[in-house]
Amino acid sequence: MMRASFLFAVAIFASAPAQAQTSNPLIDYDGYAGLVSEVAPVRRERLIPLADFKARAARPGVLLLDARSAQAFAEGHIEGAVNLPLPDFTAEALADVIGTDPTREILIYCNNNFTNNRRPVATKKLELALNIQTFVNLYGYGYRNIFELGEAVDMDSPKVGWVSAVT
Numbered sequence: 001m002m003r004a005s006f007l008f009a010v011a012i013f014a015s016a017p018a019q020a021q022t023s024n025p026l027i028d029y030d031g032y033a034g035l036v037s038e039v040a041p042v043r044r045e046r047l048i049p050l051a052d053f054k055a056r057a058a059r060p061g062v063l064l065l066d067a068r069s070a071q072a073f074a075e076g077h078i079e080g081a082v083n084l085p086l087p088d089f090t091a092e093a094l095a096d097v098i099g100t101d102p103t104r105e106i107l108i109y110c111n112n113n114f115t116n117n118r119r120p121v122a123t124k125k126l127e128l129a130l131n132i133q134t135f136v137n138l139y140g141y142g143y144r145n146i147f148e149l150g151e152a153v154d155m156d157s158p159k160v161g162w163v164s165a166v167t
Contacts, residue, residue, distance in 0.1 A: 032136075039139045043132075047150030050159060053107060056147060062105045063098060067134040068120070075120035078109060079161040086130060089137050102142050108134050109149040116155050 048056070057064045057080055066073050066081040073083040084097045098104055110130035114121040124130060131148055138146050155162045 035140050036136055039136050042139065042144075043135050043146075043148065046135075046147045048147050050149065050151050050153055053109075053147070053149045054159070054161065056105065057107055059105075062107060064107045064109075065097070065134075065138075066110075067108065067130060068110060072111075072120040074165055076155070076162055076164040077120075079163045081109075086134055086137065089141070091141060094138070094141050094143070098143065103145050104143070105145045105147065106138060106143055107147050107149070108138070110134060113149045113152060114155045115152050121155060 056062055057078075064078060064081040066077050066083045067086040067089075068077075068083070069085050070083060073081070073085075077083070082097060084093060098106065108131060111121045111124050112126070112129040112131060114123075117123045135146055135148055153160055
């Protein structure tokens, strides 16, 4: 009986995932999860239709930010957009693009705002859409005046103002 209990305990211990002995002080997953929870209700209120998005983009001082890759941006983007790829977000890079006013209005869009599902806007997995990460990152860096295109539109529609790369 004792041998069976011992073997059972050894089997349970051996099947348990190994626990990390140390943690990386430069990564805070729990902090990120908390930030996502804080951002969720704000983002829901900041999803705007294309007509409002375009009207806001035309106002002086508003930044239209495209966080897709530099290559995708070069292949096409909404007219007037400025590119800063999400992997390049740092406090310094954001300040260089956005300026010194953390209350500046920022409009964002990404691949999943377009129904075309072709380069340069191939649809991403829904729960991993770049819009979500961009909004969370901007908010986390202290930019709170963010609005996101809340529709899926055809990039070929004249209403969108898509600028394609010259080939």
